[in-house]
Amino acid sequence: MITVQKFGGTSLSDEVGRRHVLRHISREREAGRSVVAVVSAMGRRGEPYATDTLLEWIGSNGNSLPEREKDLLLSCGELISAATLCSMLNNEGIPSVVLTGGQAGIVTDGRFGFARILRVEPSRIEEYLAEERVVVVAGFQGRTEDGEITTLGRGGSDTSATALGAALGASAVEIYTDVDGILTADPRLVGDARPLPFVSYEEICNMAYNGAKVIHPRAVEIAMRAGVPVRVRSTFSDGEGTLVTNAEDVRGRIGWTDRTVTGLAHVRGVTQLAVETSAGPSDLQLRVFRAMAKSAISVDFINVTPAGVLYTVGDSDAPHAVRLLHEMGFSPRVQSGCAKVSVIGGGMNGEPGVMARIVEALTARNIPILQSADSNATIWVLVAENDMVPALQALHTAFGLHLAP
Numbered sequence: 001m002i003t004v005q006k007f008g009g010t011s012l013s014d015e016v017g018r019r020h021v022l023r024h025i026s027r028e029r030e031a032g033r034s035v036v037a038v039v040s041a042m043g044r045r046g047e048p049y050a051t052d053t054l055l056e057w058i059g060s061n062g063n064s065l066p067e068r069e070k071d072l073l074l075s076c077g078e079l080i081s082a083a084t085l086c087s088m089l090n091n092e093g094i095p096s097v098v099l100t101g102g103q104a105g106i107v108t109d110g111r112f113g114f115a116r117i118l119r120v121e122p123s124r125i126e127e128y129l130a131e132e133r134v135v136v137v138a139g140f141q142g143r144t145e146d147g148e149i150t151t152l153g154r155g156g157s158d159t160s161a162t163a164l165g166a167a168l169g170a171s172a173v174e175i176y177t178d179v180d181g182i183l184t185a186d187p188r189l190v191g192d193a194r195p196l197p198f199v200s201y202e203e204i205c206n207m208a209y210n211g212a213k214v215i216h217p218r219a220v221e222i223a224m225r226a227g228v229p230v231r232v233r234s235t236f237s238d239g240e241g242t243l244v245t246n247a248e249d250v251r252g253r254i255g256w257t258d259r260t261v262t263g264l265a266h267v268r269g270v271t272q273l274a275v276e277t278s279a280g281p282s283d284l285q286l287r288v289f290r291a292m293a294k295s296a297i298s299v300d301f302i303n304v305t306p307a308g309v310l311y312t313v314g315d316s317d318a319p320h321a322v323r324l325l326h327e328m329g330f331s332p333r334v335q336s337g338c339a340k341v342s343v344i345g346g347g348m349n350g351e352p353g354v355m356a357r358i359v360e361a362l363t364a365r366n367i368p369i370l371q372s373a374d375s376n377a378t379i380w381v382l383v384a385e386n387d388m389v390p391a392l393q394a395l396h397t398a399f400g401l402h403l404a405p
Contacts (some may be wrong), residue, residue: 032234120164
């Protein structure tokens with residue numbers, strides 16, 4: 001049996017964290033499982049080998065590195081992590097070997113900085129596992145058909161781990177972070193947020209796409225297609241963390257309760273734009289969204305009516321978006337300083353009264369809803385950013401997310 005373990009930058013940034021990493025790898029080997037360890041660059045912004053630090057270094061030294069060469073630079077952080085872990089494992093008497101993403105068989109397209117995995121050819125990993133070695137793979141990277149080094153974008157190490165897990169037929173992929181699994185809400189904002197023992201692939205995808213940063217949604221999608229269970233757990237404890245699996249398996253777990261809402265997520269820094277016309281049917285919608293797309297402005301929270309459109313953009317894109325609208329002769333209403341709050345749960349589909357409970361909870365706290373939308377597993381509400389934290393707290397209580405399962 002094979003376990004793929006992914007260790008993030010905070011897990012590897014100091015001696016204490018790296019010792020915990022060794023302990024988790026040793027535990028799997030003692031249980032008779034082969035281990036592939038996927039690593040991120042050590043630390044966070046400001047620390048020497050972190051990805052953001054490398055980007056800032058280029059920014060202060062000409063800021064003119066082509067995308068191909070930038071990927072060469074950014075791949076170095078993970079290689080340093082991998083070599084460091086390999087040295088520590090060998091020192092402990094655990095035979096190990098380092099592979100770049102490309103050497104591990106991750107083949108990508110040629111979009112430097114945002115490459116997508118085309119396929120995984122894991123034969124070299126399998127050879128080393130047969131020799132009872134721990135294979136340490138540099139995450140976040142791959143290679144093109146013609147051998148160019150590419151990086152996979154934000155969350156790329158999570159994606160590397162689940163792609164390798166799928167290709168190897170792993171029994172599980174473990175994502176190690178600095179928190180005890182996936183929580184019902186951000187514990188820094190909601191004091192009684194609690195860990196979730198189980199979530200479905202769909203639920204965690206929705207949480208990740210809507211602001212939760214525990215695991216990248218691309219990684220979950222790969223695991224879901226392959227049917228590989230993912231466990232999100234803390235590097236610094238022996239807790240079981242959160243198991244991510246299919247919805248039917250979640251419902252079959254002991255301790256699962258029939259929940260309508262699983263958790264909350266949020267995104268700050270949102271600007272709402274409203275563009276309307278009183279001239280009757282027109283091509284307003286087409287012109288607006290074509291202009292946004294042409295300028296690579298990502299739009300969200302879209303409501304289209306015969307009279308116009310209502311949508312949101314990130315605060316950083318808002319000045320450009322507003323300028324474009326004025327140039328087209330529109331006079332948009334602009335509401336800056338907003339936040340999107342997401343209420344997520346696989347059990348809300350077809351359940352009456354969920355929106356009523358959301359409105360009731362927010363009305364009781366005098367929090368206006370600026371806009372709303374829904375899907376089969378998520379309801380989104382737009383609120384003023386100043387209202388975001390009390391909105392999260394009110395909704396967390398209203399749906400009983402603070403209660404033990």
